Structure formats: C-alpha cells, structure tokens
Amino acid sequence: MLAPLGALTIVVLLAAILSKRMSPLVALIVVPVAASLIGGFGLHTGKFVIDGLKNLAPVVGMFVFAILYFGVITDAGTLDPIIDRILRTVGTRPTRIVMGTTLLALLIHLDGSGAVCFLVTIPAMLPLYDRLGMDRRVLAASASMAAGVNFLPWTGPMIRASAALHVPISALFNPLIPVQIVGLAFVFGASYWLGRREEKRLGLTVAGGAVALPARALSDEQQALRRPRNFWFNIVLTLLVLGTMVAMGEKLPPALVFMVGLCIALLVNYRDVDMQRERIDAHARAALMMAGILLAAGAFTGIMQGSGMLRAMAQVAVGFVPPGMASHIPVVLGVLSMPLSLLFDPDSFYFGVLPVIAEVGAQLGVPAVKIGQAALLGQMTTGFPISPLTPATFLVCGLTRVDLADHQKFTFPLLFGASLAMTAACVALGLFPL
Template sequence: MLSIIGFLTILTIVVLLIGGRITPIMGLVLVPVGGALLAGFNIVDIGGFFNEGIDSVISVVIMFIFAILFFGIMQDTGLFDPLINKMIALTKGSVVAVAVGTVIVGAVAHLDGSGASTFLITIPALLPLYLKLRMSPYLLLLLVGLSASIMNLVPWAGPIGRAGAVLGVDPSALWRPLIPVQISAMLLLIVLAAFLGIREKRRISRMSDDEVAKADAEAEVAATSETAEPAVVERDPALARPKLLWLNLLISLAVITVLVWDILPSGLVFMLGLSIALPINYPKVNDQMERIKTHAPNALMMAAIILAAGSFLGIMNGTGMLDSLATDLVMILPAFVVPYLHVIMGVFGVPFDLVLSTDAYYFALLPVVEQIVTSHGVDSITAAYTMIIGNIIGTFVSPFSPALWLALGLAGLEMGKHIRYSFFWVWGFSIVLLIVAFLIGVI
C-alpha cells in the first residue's frame, strides 16, 4: 500500500508540474501531505517528518540565498563586463572565432548561475554580430545554452542545489569533485564550437544569392531596430563600479577559493562575501537595501522551492514511501537492469528534459533511483553524479526552462526549430561527458 501511495504521490506531482497546473512549491507541499494522510499518518507525525526534512536542507537554503545575492551584486558592479566585451571585440569578422568566443562569453555570463541574466547579456550583445556574419542564430542559442549548462554545475545554480537537498549533502561538497568535469566539458565545448564554426563557415559559403540577400536584410533590420543592442554589454552607470573592478575580482576569487578548499560552510562564505562586497561598492545604506531588494525575488524563489523539497523528502522518507517504492520496483525490474538504473537514467537524461521539469527530475525521479541502486551497492553520490551530468547539459533545450523562452524571445526564434537544431548535439555532448566523467573517476 505504501508503494502504491508513494508512486501515486510522485506521479501526481510530475503530471501537475508538466501540465503547468501547479507551482513546484504547492506541488511539493500539498501532494505529499495528502499522501501521508491517505497512508494513515496523523498531523503530528507529518509535522515531525516536515521538521526532519527542513533540517536536511536548511544549509542549502542559506547558501542559495546569499550566493544569488552575492553574484547579483557582482553583476551590478560590472565585474564580468570587461572580459565579455573584450571577447566580443576580438571575435569580430571570423565565424570560427565568434563561435569559440560565444562559449567563453556564455560561461562568464553564467557565473551567477542565472539563466535569465545569461541570455539577457549574451543574446542582445552577440545576435547582431551573428546576423552580420550570416551565421545562424540557432547556433548562438546552442553554444550559449551548452556553455551555461556546464556552468550550471556550480553549487549556487539550481541542479546541484536540488541534488544536495535530495541527498542531504552540502552542494559545495557535491561540486568540488565535479570541477575536473567542468574543466573537461569547457575544453570539449571549445573544440565542438570550433568544429561547428567551420561547418557554419562552409554553409555560409554555399549560400545562394537570394539567401545572402535575405540574411543581409535581416542583419540590417536588427542593426536599425529600436530593440537592438550594440555588441557590448551596457550597464546602468549608477551601479557600475569600474574603479573597484580588481577589488571585486579579488573578493570573488577569495569566495570561490574558500568554497573549493572547504574551509568554512558555504552559506557562511557567501554571507561574508556579500557583507564585504555590498558596503564597499554601495556605501549608502539605501543603495545597499535597493540592491538586495532587486535580487531578493530570485534568491527567495529558489530558497522556497528547496524548502518545499525538504518538506516533500522529509514526508516521503519519514512515512517509508520511498523505501517501499524502491523495494517493490526492484522486484518488478529485470535483475540485470537494477544495478545500472542510474546509468540508464543518465544516458537518457537529455530526452527526459523534454518531458520532465527540473523539479520533477531531481525531486521525484532522483530519490527513487538513488534508493534502488544503493541497495545494490552503488554509492549514492555516484548515482547522483551520473544523473546530474547526463541531464544538466540539456537544461536549455527543454521547453520547461523559462530562461530558454526568454532567449527565444530575445532572438526571435522558435522552440521547435531550436530543439531540432540543437537536440542531438546536446544529447551527444552529454553522453561524451558521462564517458569523460567515468574515465577520470568521478562516476
């Protein structure tokens, strides 16, 4: 009975999330409570499960809130702008260089872990350049999406935080072994970008006169459009702090270094970083509060989702539904499949992105798979890494990504064409990255 109720609870959450019928917070809170009541537990029991679940994720919540605020402030000061603008200036005129530069610009822009801000920076800055060189804007979206997906492995981005909440592990601790994977992925992506740039150059050389005229007309329209942006990142001059560039860079490097060395809890690291950076850049208290208010919605939304996930996991674990479901699934699945279930899920992680939201993948699928494979001797961290690496590369090819819809709007592109253009490159890249992670011993 517990297995059936657990399965129906998870299925209900997934269906509601996919159908857009409910917010992740409501789904992760209301549905498990209903399942626990149906399973015969009383309100007092559920309250205890809730407390246990919240205790397991509170450190993740603290880290998320202050990490998002910290990197939001760094974006406001214009810390990343000089590198981004320099890369854009260097890549002008060469199709291959533009493709490679796009990857680097996308990685730098995504240091704050926000897909929306990444696309707001990169698309307006690079789209006119792509159109001027007659390059496909879908290539721009593919390369920025892949670059941002790789950077999404940082602990203050969503996927690692969600996995940390599920496993009860500090996201920074999850991230540190993944740093070699990130470095390898960026190097591979630069190679892929060069290859795609060469392919794009050949495509451009084969364009007919009509296609050339059409591409040039689109570039001219983009250049004269009221919404077009110059190929540099413009910031509010009242917020930029160019004279403090090196100091802000030093503060950011210090924060990341302390995270990597695991000297202090990640939440405290970002608290200290924010407390130092904010008054240095914005001495007036009113300005400090304004900056916090600007970035608070993103920070609180992610924190609220993680807290809701803590409630979900606490109830599912406390009632025994997850254990029961995992035990019964093992009996149903073929014996030779069970020990490798996490690998199967990882290999098909990108296709899952087309049918599952990020919340459904990490909060509904990962706990069940982790319970199943750990009973067969697979380490829970290995199972999580396999599913994360296989899925995270497909973040920005998923119709469930709000940031992707923003990017499509900024570039004037269509979701269907983007998926057709990018899907197999993204899926292939994720499989290659899984192999790399296996070879270097991460999984």
C-alpha cells in the same frame, strides 16, 4: 500499503506540476501532506516536515546568499570589461565569433541564471551574426552549450540534487570538476567546428577587419551602480569565494562563505546603508522564489522518507533490477539524464523521480552521491536550453528568432554529445563503475 501510496503521491505530484494545475511550491507541500494524512500518520506529519526542513537549511542558505552575491558583483560592473573585450576581439571571423559567444555565455552564466545568460549574450552577439549572414541557430546553440555544461554549486540542478538526496554539495560537485572540464572542452571544440562550418558556408576563410559595433548602452540607473575602480578587487574576491568553497567545502559551510563574501562586496562597492538595502531588495525576489521551492521540497522529502513510503517503493523496485546490473545504474542514468529534460521539469525530476532511483540504488549498494552526479550530467543542465518545460528555452528562441523545433533539432545532438562525453569521462576517471 506504503509503496502504492508513495507511487500515487509521486504520480499526483508530477501530474500537478507538469499540467500546471499547481505551482511547484504548492504541489510539493499539499500533495505529500495529504498523502501522509491519508496514510494515517496524523500529527507525525509535522515531525516529518521539520526533519526535512532541518536537512535542507544549509542548502537554502547557500543559494540565497549566492544569488545576492553574484547580483551585487554584476551590479558593480565586474563583468563589463570582460564582455567588451570579447566583443572587440572576435572581429569578423565566424570561428572566433562562435567561440567568443561560448566564452561570453560561460562567464555570464557564473551567477547560475540561464535567463540572464541569454539576455546578455544573445543581444550582444546578434548584430555580428546578422551582419555576416551567419546562421542564428549557431548563436542559440553555442550559448546553450556554454550554459548547459556550466553546472556550478549554486545552480538550480545542483542545489535540487543536494536537497533531494541530502548529500553535501561539495560531495556532489568536487569530484565532477574534471568532468566539467571535459564537458567544456567538448563545448569549445563543438563551437570551433560550428564556426569553421559557417566560414565554409559563407566563403570566409580569412579574418576580416573589426566590425564597429555600437557600444553596449547602460541605463542611467545601471551606470550609477557601476564601480569600475573596484574591478580587480571584485575579481579577486570572487576567486577567493569560489576557491574557498571548493577547497574547504567539507570544513566551511558554503553558506558562510557566500555570507562573508556578500558582506565584503556590499561594504566595498556600496558603502551607503540605503544603497546596500536597495541592492539586497533588487535581488531578493529571485532568491526568495527558489528558497521557497527548496523549503517546500524539504517538506516533501521529509514526509516521503519519514513515513517510509520512499523505502517501500524502493524495495518493490529492487525486485525488478537484476543484481548484476546494479553497478550500471549511474552510467545508464548519465546517458538518459539529458533526454529526460524533455519529459520532466527540474522540480518534478529531482524531488519526485531522483529520490526513488537513489533509494533503489542504495538497496543495491550504489551510493546516492553517484546517482546525483549522474543526473547532473544532463537533467536540466545540458538539457534545459532545449526543454519546453523551462522558460529559458523560449527566451533563447525569442531572442534569436529561431523556431523552437529548429532550435531543438539543431542543438539537441550537440547538448546530448556533451552529456555523453561527460558520462564517458566519469567512467574513465573511475567515478562510475562500468
């Protein structure tokens, strides 16, 4: 009874989200509550939900304050000198331009927002590409690779994986740091190759003179928020926040680290109380939207686990997995995770599919943290910039004026290659048994 009901719940959830008949927030609440009532759990449903919310509270807190922190730091203009320096340095050599695009996208994506990354990177670099006649697909691909490999603790996939599996973010992220370095090496290597290929195509084999690009225009409102005199303070503060979170993730909750960091950033950059309130209000919408989805996901996972539906489905699925293949589940998922981004949006995969895979793995002796790490190597990380299920993909195509099919065909092998390189690194480093 429980296994079929759980399977039906997940199918209905995926159908509701993928067909866009319900928003993820609504589907993650309505579908499991209805399933629990149909299963005869009655008032116990409330306890399942509360248990799920309790498990998720630290993750939600970290995400909200991370969004607010990076929003305030960006408002203060901390990244402005870095962006301007990159634009001055790349000159007119395609290799430098493509690698500069990758570096710029990597830095902008520190806030975890793919949309912001593309909105800043592509308009800043597009004049150079057009002036030299470079392929705009290269611009779309280099920005996509940088954003895709940059899965940080406060990015959506990492937070979803932690929430769905009830695994601390530090346990997921810290072992993946060297793996991410391998992914970044692949991305910059691919960017260099793309640049060299453009040089040969255009017949540009030597560096040209600097192109005088118009200065990036800031609105009066943006200019009023800039605090150039606090540049080095904000840089050091950000490094301290990130370093503390990585080094002491087991002792200090990441939410507390970002809370304190946000307070310091506000007090130093915007001492006026009204300005502090305005900065929080300016970024509250993005933080609240994701927090709402995460709390709804807590209700979903709480019901699926508390009712026993997840365990029942896993017990049925275990019978179809040969015992000798159990240890290979992380490697297989790591290889498939990026293409799965074309089939599942992040909410339906991380909250609907991943818990079932993790439960199957658990019953075969595979830790949930390994399943989560495997998913993060591609599912809506390297996969999101070409997935038709994410708005960021259409933003890339719109800003570069590249057809979606052309962007996917050109960029898919590069993003899939990055995912495979990171999977291989996990095997080489002993994170995944082969």
